[in-house]
Amino acid sequence: MEIIVIGPWGGYPKVNEASAGYLLVHEGFHVLIDCGSGVLSKLQNIVEPEVLNAAVISHYHPDHNADIGVLQHARLIKGFLGQTMDCLPIYAHPFNQHEFSKLTYKNITKGVSYQDDDVLEIGPFVVRFLRTSHPVECFAIRFEAGGKAVVYTADTAFKEELITFSNHADLLLCECNFYGHQDGSKAGHMTSLQAGKLAKEANVKQLVLTHLPHYGRLEQLQEEASTMYQGPIKLARFGLNIKL
Ligand code: ZN
Numbered sequence: 001m002e003i004i005v006i007g008p009w010g011g012y013p014k015v016n017e018a019s020a021g022y023l024l025v026h027e028g029f030h031v032l033i034d035c036g037s038g039v040l041s042k043l044q045n046i047v048e049p050e051v052l053n054a055a056v057i058s059h060y061h062p063d064h065n066a067d068i069g070v071l072q073h074a075r076l077i078k079g080f081l082g083q084t085m086d087c088l089p090i091y092a093h094p095f096n097q098h099e100f101s102k103l104t105y106k107n108i109t110k111g112v113s114y115q116d117d118d119v120l121e122i123g124p125f126v127v128r129f130l131r132t133s134h135p136v137e138c139f140a141i142r143f144e145a146g147g148k149a150v151v152y153t154a155d156t157a158f159k160e161e162l163i164t165f166s167n168h169a170d171l172l173l174c175e176c177n178f179y180g181h182q183d184g185s186k187a188g189h190m191t192s193l194q195a196g197k198l199a200k201e202a203n204v205k206q207l208v209l210t211h212l213p214h215y216g217r218l219e220q221l222q223e224e225a226s227t228m229y230q231g232p233i234k235l236a237r238f239g240l241n242i243k244l
Contacts, residue, residue: 001024001025001026001143001145001146001148001150001243001244002024002025002026002241002242002243002244003022003023003024003025003150003171003173003241003242003244004022004023004025004046004239004240004241004242005021005022005208005210005236005237005238005239005240005241006018006021006022006023006032006039006042006043006046006238007019007020007021007022007034007036007038007039007042007238008210008211008212008235008236008237008238008240009063009211009212009214010063010155010175010177010189010211010212010213010214011063011177011214012037012062012063012214013036013037013038013063014214017038017042017238018036018037018038018039018041018042018043018238019036019037019038019039019062019063019064019066020034020036020039020058020063020064020210020211021033021034021035021036021038021039021042021043021067022034022152022173023043023046023047024125024143024150026123026124026125026145026146027123027124027145027146029053029054029123029124029125030047030051030052030053030054031052031053031054031055031056031122031123031125031143032052032054032055032056032071033055033056033058033141033152034056034057034058034064034065034154035055035057035064035065035066035067035068035071036062036063036064036065036066036067037062037063037066037067038067039067039071040067040070040071040074042238045238045239046239048078049071049074049075049078050074050075050078050083050085052071052088053086053088053123054088054089054090054091054122054123055068055071055088055089055090055091055109056090056091056092056122056127056141057090057091057092057103058132058138058139058140058141058152058154058155059093059134059136059137059138059139059154059155060092060096060099060136061136061138061155064154064155065099068090068102068103068109069102071088071109072105072108072109075088075108075109076105076106076108079108087107087108087109087110088108088109088110089109089110089112089122090103090109090110090111090112091112091113091114091120091122091127092111092112092113092114093113093114093115093129093137093139094113094115095137096136096137100113114127114129114139115129116129116130116131116139117129124145124146125143125144125145126143126144126145127141127142127143127144128141128142128144128165129141129142130142130161130162130165132153132154132155132156132157132159132162132188133156133157133158133159133185133188134154134155134156134157134188134189135187135188138154138155138156138188139154140152140153140154140156140162140165140166141154142165142166142169148170148171148244149168149169149170149171150169150170150171150173150244151165151166151169151171151172151173151202151204152173153166153172153173153174153175153190153198154175155175155177155188155189155211156175156188156189156190157184157185157187157188157189157190158185158190158194158197158198162198162202163198163201163202164202165202166198166199166202166204167202167203168202168203168204168205169202169204169205170204170205170206170244171204171205171206171207171208171242171244172198172199172202172204172206172207172208173208173210173236174190174195174198174199174207174208174209174210175189175190175195175210175211176190176191176192176195176209176210176211176212176221176225177189177190177211177212177213178190178191178192178213179191179192179213179216179220179221179224180192180193180220180224189211191224192209192220192221192222192223192224192225193224193225193227193228195207195209195221195225195228195229196224196225196226196227196228196229196233197228197229199225199228199229199231199233200228200229200230204231205231205232206231206232206233206234206242207225207229207231207232207233207234208233208234208235208236208240208242209221209222209225209233209234209235209236210236212235212236218235219235221235222234222235
């Protein structure tokens with residue numbers, strides 16, 4: 001299994017970069033996890049849009065779903081230009097029907113709903129979901145394949161259920177939108193210390209901090225998380241490629 005960071009930024013993309021987007025690959029099957037602002041542009045440095053086999057969206061905030069429309073256009077236009085591809089399933093929750101309905105577009109993409117406690121097979125992946133603590137409905141997502149597990153927290157304040165959900169993951173892709181001295185709970189986000197605590201208590205093998213803030217010294221997030229968790233910690237950045 002391989003995971004490649006497309007966009008590490010929370011809220012909005014930095015100049016020439018992207019907000020939330022991650023490419024997960026196993027046995028030639030390509031899943032795009034979240035499709036925030038800037039993702040379609042950055043993704044094309046790694047793979048063409050027609051290569052995707054599925055997409056999974058955690059929630060309907062623009063830093064996680066803004067580029068769905070242009071992904072649909074890209075696949076439509078590539079089809080006109082002679083590329084053949086299947087209709088792309090976009091997995092997302094149905095608790096905002098207006099947003100969910102936009103995931104189905106001609107025969108180009110099709111919205112497929114997931115809910116709490118679903119266990120889905122998406123290509124070679126077994127996929128589970130956990131509702132997070134965020135101002136809108138949002139789900140953390142656990143992918144398992146080939147004996148490895150990746151957990152993506154999506155956007156969330158710290159909650160105990162994340163520990164069991166992330167248990168023994170080979171990689172925890174954890175949101176870290178706030179520094180250790182701050183309180184992200186009202187905004188529905190975690191601090192570096194909480195990301196480290198989650199990694200430690202879930203006994204994960206490695207931690208990647210993502211959904212990064214636009215201020216401060218980012219290495220401080222890593223330093224703070226390391227006071228809670230002794231395993232390897234990386235900061236997400238475009239192109240960071242982790243093989244499991
Ligand atoms: Zn959000």
